[in-house]
Amino acid sequence: xxxxxxxxxxxxxxxxxxxxxxxxxxxxxxxxxASRTSGGQRRYERGVLRRLAFIRxxxxxxxxxxxxxxxxxxxxxxxxxxxxxxTRLSRSWRGRLDEQIEALVALRDGLDSCxxxxxxxxARCRLWxxxxxxxxxxxxxxxxxxxLRRPAAREV
Amino acid sequence: xxxxxxxxxxxxxxxxxxxxxxxxxxxxxxxxxASRTSGGQRRYERGVLRRLAFIRxxxxxxxxxxxxxxxxxxxxxxxxxxxxxxTRLSRSWRGRLDEQIEALVALRDGLDSCxxxxxxxxARCRLWxxxxxxxxxxxxxxxxxxxLRRPAAREV
DNA sequence: ATGGAAGTTGAAGTCAGCTTGAGGTCAAGG
DNA sequence: CCTTGACCTCAAGCTGACTTCAACTTCCAT
Numbered sequence: 047x048x049x050x051x052x053x054x055x056x057x058x059x060x061x062x063x064x065x066x067x068x069x070x071x072x073x074x075x076x077x078x079x080a081s082r083t084s085g086g087q088r089r090y091e092r093g094v095l096r097r098l099a100f101i102r103x104x105x106x107x108x109x110x111x112x113x114x115x116x117x118x119x120x121x122x123x124x125x126x127x128x129x130x131x132x133t134r135l136s137r138s139w140r141g142r143l144d145e146q147i148e149a150l151v152a153l154r155d156g157l158d159s160c161x162x163x164x165x166x167x168x169a170r171c172r173l174w175x176x177x178x179x180x181x182x183x184x185x186x187x188x189x190x191x192x193x194l195r196r197p198a199a200r201e202v
Numbered sequence: 203x204x205x206x207x208x209x210x211x212x213x214x215x216x217x218x219x220x221x222x223x224x225x226x227x228x229x230x231x232x233x234x235x236a237s238r239t240s241g242g243q244r245r246y247e248r249g250v251l252r253r254l255a256f257i258r259x260x261x262x263x264x265x266x267x268x269x270x271x272x273x274x275x276x277x278x279x280x281x282x283x284x285x286x287x288x289t290r291l292s293r294s295w296r297g298r299l300d301e302q303i304e305a306l307v308a309l310r311d312g313l314d315s316c317x318x319x320x321x322x323x324x325a326r327c328r329l330w331x332x333x334x335x336x337x338x339x340x341x342x343x344x345x346x347x348x349x350l351r352r353p354a355a356r357e358v
Numbered sequence: 359a360t361g362g363a364a365g366t367t368g369a370a371g372t373c374a375g376c377t378t379g380a381g382g383t384c385a386a387g388g
Numbered sequence: 389c390c391t392t393g394a395c396c397t398c399a400a401g402c403t404g405a406c407t408t409c410a411a412c413t414t415c416c417a418t
Contacts, residue, residue, distance in 0.1 A: 056394065066395085067377055075375095085384045087395055107306060108264075111375070143310040147303060150263060154299040212364065222365085223407055231405095241414045243365055267405070 052081070052089040062098040069098075077101060077115050093126055100135065107143060208237070208245040218254040233257060233271050249282055256291065263299060 059066050072078045073088075078097055080088040097118060104114045117135055121127045215222050228234045229244075234253055236244040253274060260270045273291055277283045 054394080065377080068375085070397095071376060083384085085395090086397095087384065105375095140310060143306055147306045147310065150299055150303045150306065154296060154303065210364080221407080224405085226366090227406060239414085241365085242367095243414065261405095 051092060053092065053094070055080075055088045055090070058090050058094060058098070062095055063102070064098060072098075072101065072111075075111055075115065077111065077118060096127070096132070100132070104139065107139065107146060109139070109142070207248060209248065209250070211236075211244045211246070214246050214250060214254070218251055219258070220254060228254075228257065228267075231267055231271065233267065233274060252283070252288070256288070260295065263295065263302060265295070265298070 053061070055066050055069060058064070058069060062069075064072075069078065073080060078090075078094050078101075080090045080094070083089060100118070101114055104117070105111075117138060121131055121135065209217070211222050211225060214220070214225060218225075220228075225234065229236060234246075234250050234257075236246045236250070239245060256274070257270055260273070261267075273294055276294075277287055277291065
């Protein structure tokens with residue numbers, strides 16, 4: 047299966063789970079790279095699988111490709127990334143993950159008490175309406191994480 | 203501000219946080235409805251705010267509009283939805299929320315031990331590669347929730 | 359009665375993130 | 389050598405969720 051240590055696109059498809067179209071797209075977008083045979087076919091280094099795993103993880107939590115590329119660009123240029131490099135990168139998602147988890151938990155736990163209750167008139171509910179005139183800034187805690195708050199309760 | 207008990211689109215914009223374009227779009231898509239003045243302008247019942255809050259909550263956790271519409275369609279037709287109705291609806295997201303939270307927690311806790319470690323070659327890591335030939339079906343727990351698993355390790 | 363804010367429409371545009379198709383080239387086993 | 393499957397490029401298409409635009413019309417306070 048592995049003649050030497052470069053992978054064909056088909057092998058990468060198989061081992062990464064990404065379709066070839068996505069791999070080519072990612073290459074165009076500068077997220078992964080490949081060398082070429084004399085005939086122009088792609089040959090991937092094994093390291094690409096790790097990058098692709100990172101991309102999958104990031105995509106799964108809703109990180110956009112631009113941001114993924116920025117993160118990957120922060121990997122060392124010349125050498126193969128070390129364990130420490132990937133750890134550092136993973137830490138950069140950690141805050142976002144914490145925030146998203148917090149948001150989902152808040153939503154889950156808030157559903158019964160908010161959507162479930164009668165308070166969803168929006169004019170009265172502190173949970174859903176943190177900045178509204180009924181419960182203006184500072185009366186209570188910011189119950190919802192930013193991700194779930196509505197854009198802005200403009201002056202009424 | 204409220205002449206009687208119907209709301210103009212501007213008032214709904216203000217109180218829901220959705221732009222008018224989104225409100226009209228949601229109406230075309232059958233997620234909300236409005237009566238009309240003799241001149242053709244929209245007049246919303248207050249209940250629309252609750253629907254919009256539900257829509258916002260659902261959108262925030264990644265539920266698509268089709269599914270949101272399906273859920274809203276399950277509300278009672280003739281009467282104003284009761285507290286119990288909304289509770290029932292909220293329960294329908296509960297499972298999804300649990301799953302998503304589980305997925306994010308798994309990813310967060312897996313980052314250090316997987317992306318951080320050297321195992322991300324994908325050919326060997328059980329965490330990222332649950333169905334692969336190295337660790338075929340049934341050897342270990344399904345560590346990652348469906349949302350984060352890669353599509354399918356086809357026969358190799 | 360009138361001027362300006364607020365509202366209306368339908369069609370087209372946008373953006374991310376790919377996918378699909380057409381039409382051709384490369385690589386390797388027999 | 390030949391076939392066949394894997395691979396190539398470029399361009400266009402697609403889905404979801406809206407936004408933007410142009411060209412009006414309606415509402416209501418003065």
